[in-house]
Amino acid sequence: MKLLVLRAGDPPPAVAARRGDYLSWIQREVGPTWAGAWAEHDVRTDAPLPGPKDASAFIMTGSSSNVTEGRPWMKRTEELLRAIATAGTPFFGICFGHQMIAEALGGKVGKNPRGREIGTVEARVLPGGEDEPILRGFPGRFHVNNTHMESVVELPPGARVLAETDLEPHAVFALGASVKCVQFHPEIDGDAMRGYVEGRAHLIAAEGRDPQPILESVRDTPFGGETLRNFVRHVVVPRAIP
Numbered sequence: 001m002k003l004l005v006l007r008a009g010d011p012p013p014a015v016a017a018r019r020g021d022y023l024s025w026i027q028r029e030v031g032p033t034w035a036g037a038w039a040e041h042d043v044r045t046d047a048p049l050p051g052p053k054d055a056s057a058f059i060m061t062g063s064s065s066n067v068t069e070g071r072p073w074m075k076r077t078e079e080l081l082r083a084i085a086t087a088g089t090p091f092f093g094i095c096f097g098h099q100m101i102a103e104a105l106g107g108k109v110g111k112n113p114r115g116r117e118i119g120t121v122e123a124r125v126l127p128g129g130e131d132e133p134i135l136r137g138f139p140g141r142f143h144v145n146n147t148h149m150e151s152v153v154e155l156p157p158g159a160r161v162l163a164e165t166d167l168e169p170h171a172v173f174a175l176g177a178s179v180k181c182v183q184f185h186p187e188i189d190g191d192a193m194r195g196y197v198e199g200r201a202h203l204i205a206a207e208g209r210d211p212q213p214i215l216e217s218v219r220d221t222p223f224g225g226e227t228l229r230n231f232v233r234h235v236v237v238p239r240a241i242p
Contacts, residue, residue: 001036001240003232004055006043006077008096009063015195022061025187029225033232036240043077052083056240057090057232060097062185066150067099067109078104085179090239092134092231093181095148101181102173105156112151114167116207119197119214120221121146121165123172123184129162133234134180134227135172142223144171144184145193147200151183172227180231186224193218 005023010016019025023040041050043060060081067074081104084091093101099109123144129135144165152170155161163172171183188196194215197204201211 001056002039003030003034003036003236004050004058005038005040006058006060006080006097007040008043008061008077008100009065011192012064012196012199014199015192018195019192022187025189025192026059026061026228029187029228030232031229033229034236043080044073049076049080052080052087052089055089057092057236058084059092059228060094060100062095062097062148065096067096067103068111068150074100081105085175088176088178090178090231090235091180092228093179094187095183095185098173098181098183099150099152101175101179102152102156102159105159105175105179107152107156107159108154109150110153112149112167113153116149116204117146117165117167117183118148118200118204119146120144120190120193120218121167121184123163123165125163126161128160129172132160132162132174132180134174134182134230135162136230136234138223138226143219143221144182144186144224145188145190145218145221146184147188147193147196148183178235180227180235182224182227184221184224186221186226186228188224190218190220
């Protein structure tokens with residue numbers, strides 16, 4: 001019994017130096033909901049990839065890379081994600097991971113036509129979304145922390161959209177009983193999010209937006225983290241424990 005984090009990127013150096021890496025953030029958010037072991041595999045390396053049944057579940061991180069770059073390591077990882085989905089092993093995709101599995105399963109990723117989404121934003125549960133395990137117990141509206149330029153512009157066949165934001169119509173989607181994906185970052189708290197906004201303030205300004213109101217509105221997003229805990233609680237644990 002282990003949760004295996006597929007590492008596709010790293011936080012900005014200034015944030016990582018102060019707050020650590022994605023694995024530690026994900027572990028913090030999941031907390032005691034998972035009592036089993038943890039493991040990590042950096043998919044950007046040449047090390048052999050794990051098999052689709054080598055873990056109780058897989059969680060894939062965000063990345064500063066773009067799925068549309070189509071690098072060799074990305075193509076190898078897409079093959080793994082297809083195998084995970086075929087095997088029915090639970091999978092949770094975060095931001096880049098959300099986009100990569102969508103692409104791997106027949107969707108399309110591209111630059112978000114609505115522009116950069118960054119900071120704390122409101123997400124809205126769509127009709128039927130309240131019945132999905134990862135959104136169980138959620139209010140109709142909740143806040144999440146975001147930072148992305150690319151989006152899933154076409155969902156893979158059979159995917160169900162569960163929630164949206166003003167700039168992201170596919171903020172949460174599910175495919176079957178085992179694949180659950182969020183465009184936002186459930187592992188990023190308010191402090192880390194402020195580091196992202198500060199580090200990218202010059203880019204935000206160059207795009208014609210004022211970064212200061214974005215920075216001032218940043219907060220912790222407990223319901224963002226609850227998507228991870230619900231994934232473990234309602235999707236992973238019932239399968240991992242006989």
